[in-house]
Amino acid sequence: MDFSLNEDQVAFKNAAIEFAGRELNEGAKQRERDREFNQAGWDKCARFGIQGLTLPQRYGGLEMDVLTSIAAMEGMGYACSDSGLLFSLNSHIWTCEMPILKFGTDVQKDKYLTGLANGSLKGGHAMTEPNFGSDAFGIKCKAVKKGNSYVLNGTKTFITNAPLADILLVFAVTDTSNKFSGLSVFLVEKSFPGFSIGTCEELMGLRTCPIGEVLLQECEVPEENRLGNEGAGAAIFNSEMEYERSCLFATHVGAMEKILEECIDYAKNREQFGKPIGSNQSISHKIADMKVRVELSRLILYKAAWMKAQGKRAPIESAMAKLYISESYVQNCLDAIQIHGGYGYSTELDFERHLRDSVAGRIYSGTSEIQRNIIAQFLGI
Ligand SMILES: Cc1cc2nc3c(=O)[nH]c(=O)nc-3n(C[C@H](O)[C@H](O)[C@H](O)COP(=O)(O)OP(=O)(O)OC[C@H]3O[C@@H](n4cnc5c(N)ncnc54)[C@H](O)[C@@H]3O)c2cc1C
Known part of the structure; x- marks a missing residue:
């Protein structure tokens, strides 16, 4: 198994990081306070190709394979602080476009996929x-x-x-x-x-x-x-959930990477008692554990996405990915707040917003408890 990204995938991920950082963050804090959807950001994402990532070119999509799409969404999660917009995009792509692409008739695909890919329709x-x-x-x-x-x-x-x-x-x-x-x-x-x-x-x-x-x-x-x-509804739901549980969480992995970088930087530069706080083992070990969670999250995400790209079923892999990444995101947010002390708890920084967003990941797409039930069932328990 080789989950490394090739040159093109790395370049596309970097392009997504650059695009999201430049175009999607302005006014994000105020929109969060106002509970306001970023329609202009949605339109920019459509022009960049996010809504059409996985869709065939005949519908105006970029026709990227699952792994490349995941890499781009990881880049979006890294650079975009408007997580509501990311969640909206994820839902649109994985719970609407993908099932239509997979199970729709030609008429249904012709009717809906072009509008979904160019962002004029939301799903x-x-x-x-x-x-x-x-x-x-x-x-x-x-x-x-x-x-x-x-x-x-x-x-x-x-x-x-x-x-x-x-x-x-x-x-x-x-x-x-x-x-x-x-x-x-x-x-x-x-x-x-x-x-x-x-x-x-x-x-x-x-x-x-x-x-x-x-x-x-x-x-x-x-x-x-x-x-x-x-009568095919439950089977379609299960198939859709495999994509959602494997792919939606790419943005979380990107967000976790960014949080980790910020914690490393802070641990090196924040001084207390005349020395960097990172020189205390209690802080450096916290950061080491955060790094392990980010790496394992990425590995399990790429494995599940690789299986979907091969056209394989991945029910246990997607349940494990969903469970591990969502729980790791919550823990890394808590650690980031602790490492930043009072500033971490302040709304000036973004960690409390990340924490509030991360908790939802334990609930949607099937709760953590339900993922454990699925994993246990596959183990015959
Ligand atoms: C931000 C967000 C976005 C969402 N988006 C969508 C969407 O787009 N479309 C959609 O259809 N739904 C959506 N949902 C709904 C989501 O899928 C449900 O909230 C979730 O499946 C849990 O259902 P519930 O809230 O009714 O909790 P319940 O099912 O009532 O569960 C309550 C608690 O009991 C536990 N529990 C229940 N049964 C068991 C069991 N058998 N074993 C162990 N523990 C159990 C649960 O894990 C949970 O802790 C969204 C939810 C959120 C928070």
């Missing part, structure tokens, strides 16, 4: 309901076939991008007799009658990312907007 996916989060396949949103349409009724909650989305993959029950094969997925446009947005969530972190409720009340969806076969 996401809607599985979670008020009473069904971890128990995703227990959802109650119903889709009933009527002529050439399905009529959807239900409420989805915590849906990333929902308040701004043009199109969402909505998971609904088409057959109540079987939990797994009773689910189907629909490409629901915001203009469909019966589709509306409910409450927008006020979350602890990721504040520049719009996240909210989706209300489906007698929402009519044409049959040609069903993604995959009737």
Whole structure:
């Protein structure tokens, strides 16, 4: 196995770092306070090619392989301090574009992928309901076939991008007799009658990312907007989750690298008792542990992404990647705050914002507990 990046991949990652640092950070702190989505940044990302990273050139995408896309997103995570924008982009790419690319008909791809690639459309996916989060396949949103349409009724909650989305993959029950094969997925446009947005969530972190409720009340969806076969919803969800759990966390690895560099710099330059704080073993060992977490996170991320690039299933690898990276990000944020003392706790620096953002990573895409359940199941326990 060789997970090293080739020259082109390194150059593209560096281009993403340079682009994000130059174009996406201005006003980020104020937008965070105001919970404001960075539409101008979204448009710039589209022009750079982020929304089209993984999509074929015929839809205006860059047609990058998974590993190159991950490298670029790692660069974005390193240089962009607007983590809400990054989260929004991640959701758009991994939970909307990829499933359409993988499971869509030619008509569906032609209809949606060009707009998603050039950023004129925003996407996401809607599985979670008020009473069904971890128990995703227990959802109650119903889709009933009527002529050439399905009529959807239900409420989805915590849906990333929902308040701004043009199109969402909505998971609904088409057959109540079987939990797994009773689910189907629909490409629901915001203009469909019966589709509306409910409450927008006020979350602890990721504040520049719009996240909210989706209300489906007698929402009519044409049959040609069903993604995959009737009953394929759970299988599509599992496939989508493998991409999300492998790839979304690239931005976290980039962020962790940046935090580590800042801690090393501070440990060398901040003096107390007449010597750099880094000369205390309690600080240098903390930094050593942070470095180990960054390196292991990158390795497990690249391994899972490499498996996806080979067209392989990676259910346990993506669960391990998701679990390890998200937990490591939280721990490295806590360590960074401790190393920076009072300044670390201040909103002047970015570590408290990172910490608030990082905690969400333990919850979305399946909680840490659910990832442990998946890993244990694969071990036959
Ligand atoms: C920032 C953010 C963005 C999100 N974006 C989306 C989105 O775009 N689309 C979408 O569909 N959803 C989204 N979600 C929802 C997310 O997927 C759910 O919050 C998550 O799956 C957990 O569900 P829950 O919140 O209902 O918690 P619950 O399932 O009620 O869990 C509560 C606690 O119990 C634990 N628990 C539950 N069952 C078990 C078990 N069997 N074994 C051990 N522990 C268990 C959980 O780990 C957790 O600690 C998002 C959430 C957040 C925070």
